[in-house]
Amino acid sequence: MERVRPSLLLASTLISGLAVGLGGCVVGPSPKDIPSLPKQTGYSQKAITQSEAGRDRTGDSLLGRQQFVSGADVAGKWWEAFQNPRLNQMVELALTNNQTLKAMQAGLRAAWEQRRVEGASLYPSISAQFIPTRNKTSKALSPVPNNNEWLYNLHTAQLNIGYVPDLWGGSRLAIRNAKAQADIQRFQLEATTLTMIANIVNTAITEAGLREQIRAKEDLIAQQTAMVRINQNQVGLGDQSRQSQLIMRDSLAQLQADLPPLRTQLAQTRDQLATLVGLSPNADLPIFELRDFSLPQQLPVTLPAQLLSQRPDIAAAQAQIRSAGAQLGIAIVNRLPNVQLSALPGEAVDSMSKMFKPGMGNWMLAATVTQPIFQGGSLLHAQREAKANYEQAKHYYQAAIMSAVSDVADSLHAVELDGSTLLADQGGLDAATQALHIAEAQHRLGDNSQIDVAQARMAVAQDQISVAQDKVTRLSDTVGLFQALGGGWWNRNDLGVSPEAAKRLSTTLVPW
Template sequence: MKRASRLMLALCATVSVAGCAVGPDSTPPKMADKLGYQAQSVRDTAGAAATGLNAPQHFVQGHDVSGTWWEIFGNAQLNALVLQALDNNQTLLGMQDALKAAWEQRRVEGASLYPSVSGQMMVTRNKTSYALSNVPFANQWLYNLHTLQLNVGYVPDLWGGNRRAIQAAGADADVQRFQVEATALTMITNLVESVLQEAAIRAQIDATTTQIETQRHTLGIITAQNRLGDTSQQDIAAQTASVAQLEASLPPLQQQLEQTRHQIAVLVGQSPDAALPVFTLDQFTFPAQLPLTLPSELLNQRPDIRAAQAQIDGAAARVGVAIANRLPNVQLSALPGQVVGKFTEFFTPSFSNWFIGATLTQPIFQGGSLLHAEREARDNLLQANELYKATVLSAVQNVADTLSALQADASALQANQKNFDAATKSLKIAQAQLRLGDVSLSTLLQAQQAQAQARVALVQAQGARFSDSVALFQALGGGWWHRNDLGMSPQEQKKLGKSLVPW
């Protein structure tokens, strides 16, 4: 039995050393030299103030993205919510479990590198016919047999098919890993966006409420003047309609605010009725500087691009598996054991028996299935390369669109600020002239409506600048390489993602 085991191990070691890995490499297409965000150089955004929402934003090209980029907005309550979401968001936790399962599948494929050993114990009661000779057990026609043996098998990885299968499973795990990173990035971005949206909606509600109060005050003045005969019922009706129009715009904003807070609660892993902090725009610091990584660096920072790279790796590995399946292979096997008539005779050398053998297999005809499987794998590799190119271009476009939005919304904010200042000045003039009887009430109503619309547009433009800043951090990958979003320690990650030790 010992000699058979030594011979089996020697054969396994010899064939393993001689093995090679067939199939193409998994290098993604080179695209870094062809990438750019804008035809012109990136410039600072428009701005009319030194600090605050009306200030310009400067892009620091080549600057790394922080793993805690949301802290740039300077709100401790937002920071706490993000950390809570990273710990409690159910979608993210589920993706982390899926990553562990993918790594375990890689280790399942890794079992092919080792011999398989199984034990077998069989007890039989036997009766041999008198017509037969050579009774196998002590010249008895009725006897028992107790068989104890090991089944040892090993398929040497001659062409690297098993290693390619492990590589493919590892690539699938990498895809899952970057899906975890993408899920974390999307969750964080949605949370920050929702918090800033809540603040912007509250600003719109405050602006609308203020306008309603102003319009109601004007309605009271017009009603008092009507008693004195200075205004008509038509003037009262027009002002009443103006007040009602503003009041009608308030419930949709309040509904949007409630829905936004519900979304925030769910993102941090709580029910919609959870107690949450209240956010307003004046609680946030507007970032005066934003990072802007080079397009070539974006290839390593975007989770979707890294996942596309892993898809190429897996597709190339599966081509190797398909090629190896068409080549000859060797299977080694051994059956050491004992056959005794009584349990007390076990482990007695004279009752031992063993078998050792090697089988060479060469596929000859399987209806073309192996050939077409290889062609399918090669077509999948071509597809993975094209999808990688599309993902890269889409990512670069995402950054370019965000830069355009930052530029455009900064200019839009300046225009809205000028419009609001002019509308406010016009309203004050109309109010003063109305008191002196120099203008009609309709002129005042028009000024009030213009100022109300300008204020709401200004608040929306302020919220858009915050939203654009968040979108840029998301487009640049969100700094996941500086965080641990996988839900396990680095030691556990190394054990599951790198090791193939079978325990």
């Protein structure tokens, strides 16, 4: 009968263990066990197809009507719909320069590597040892030493080979958990990127609105100052009382007190914009004006079912369910029997010249079976804890769905209705402007006083402030809709690496 060589026995043992590990089952909940969208989930009881008000034939796009396109995709660069090159420049700068995004991109790469760390458990572990020693044997222990020498050298070269078959899927569950954690990192990165972009767009819009309000407020102050001066002359002539002079000065002081806070807010808005794009407050940033923004006339409306894959917070909640499910499976595996295979082939010689010579080899094969018996109930309670965490993750996911649907509904209603406020205030501004023209014409004919003209100009300036605020609101609500729909992150690359590298890092488990 032919003798089986140790090397063949070792190889067959490892291959058998590998086959058992790969063929083992995976305990715990399935990663596909994700709660579905509640039936009849929608944004509104009635279909919303366009904004309620808007001037379809006007040179100012901010006054136009907006149409909602159901099922349309959200562009990756949705901010370009506002047709502001300076805004596009700021967003692109932030995407490459924001330090928070760079930190999160590095964190994502670390999470991908952690998944590959867990994947190493699918392979055998091999390490090498070389131990040279100088030894002396006691005559009491060895009266007749080997080679008649009590003093000798020993050189030991050995491989340590170990393998743990994945009988119950514990290793695969650890990989699944690491992948879910990496997915959470990715969607948190996408959510942060979306928030940053929306903040940049809203900050630029706010700056433009503040500039418009400051100019109107300065005009109000100028007209009130002129009225105070005219009234002062009238008081000197005895045509007006001292009381009227004091009332006008009080109104002027109130207008003047309103101006510094607006300028402070404008300066702070500029500082915030610089921070968002990764620059210091003294950086030379572009100036934003409301007239430079165009209101998107067509807006996408994602179907509720699509939100499950497009909203970063919902996708992160899905990944959290998969992570919690994997951790529950690991807690179950920890209570089951475990098998570990090991092998120790090597050489032991008294001189290096005999290394790898016949008869100098030694080896050991071992298999260890471990079954937890009593740990004070810790493994059982750990499993129950993991199950409770799994149920918690599913409830949080359902809450995230409802929150996302509500966000879209709120944004739709805001975009639908805020045009009515703007058109009403714009109508008031148009009327005030016509009244001013009439007052100026009457003044040229001597039919009214300079105070009447100043009051008409003040009415125009006051309406300009209201219109500027309404335009900011309408633009910001449009930004809010893009943000509520997920911001089109699936149509751009925010990961800091190429799509090919991202796919390789997030899917492969090769050990190199």
